[in-house]
Amino acid sequence: MNTFTIEVQDTEVRALLKRLHATSVNMQPIYQDIGEGIMERTKQRFSTGIGPDGIKWLPNAQATYAILANRLGKSSLGKDGRVNKKGASKLANKKPLIGETGNLARQFHVLSTNHSVTIGNSMIYAAIQQFGGQAGRNKKVTIPARPFLPVMINGQLYPQEQQSILNTLNAHLDDVINGRFGN
Numbered sequence: 001m002n003t004f005t006i007e008v009q010d011t012e013v014r015a016l017l018k019r020l021h022a023t024s025v026n027m028q029p030i031y032q033d034i035g036e037g038i039m040e041r042t043k044q045r046f047s048t049g050i051g052p053d054g055i056k057w058l059p060n061a062q063a064t065y066a067i068l069a070n071r072l073g074k075s076s077l078g079k080d081g082r083v084n085k086k087g088a089s090k091l092a093n094k095k096p097l098i099g100e101t102g103n104l105a106r107q108f109h110v111l112s113t114n115h116s117v118t119i120g121n122s123m124i125y126a127a128i129q130q131f132g133g134q135a136g137r138n139k140k141v142t143i144p145a146r147p148f149l150p151v152m153i154n155g156q157l158y159p160q161e162q163q164s165i166l167n168t169l170n171a172h173l174d175d176v177i178n179g180r181f182g183n
Helices: 011-022 028-048 062-071 085-092 126-131 159-177
Strands: 108-112 117-121 133-135 141-143
Touching: 011 159, 028 108, 028 117, 028 159, 062 085, 126 133
Parallel strands: none
Antiparallel strands: 108 117, 133 141
């Protein structure tokens, strides 16, 4: 399995995590809550086709559409072998990163401990989709970056994601301060 790691360097999130750690509370459920929130927001990006930066993902390449057209089946092709209206409609609704199986969007998992949270994806091509790069035979195909994870290359969270995580952490901190969260 191919893996990649992006470490969050967000100072505001780290400061609040440090404050929660200082309370000696069991952090695993908090990290799990953060991870599940990130995972759900990440999955939503696949349905909208918009990255954590608010930018719409680039459309699929013409070569990708050609491959998909060949796989559509007879009901989507006219007698001349060209894509008919039904096939054109299917292709027009084809969003980037949503393959035939939809596995990239479904294969996320969260692993939390008392010290960290990891959001992973078991698909071998997840990294090339996140960061972009050269792929295919002899690396002749350029895949544009279509970021779905909420961390920039420098380790900073996108502002909207940072705010969601800070809201989660503040809610947990409030629960700890007010005795609503067990150790």
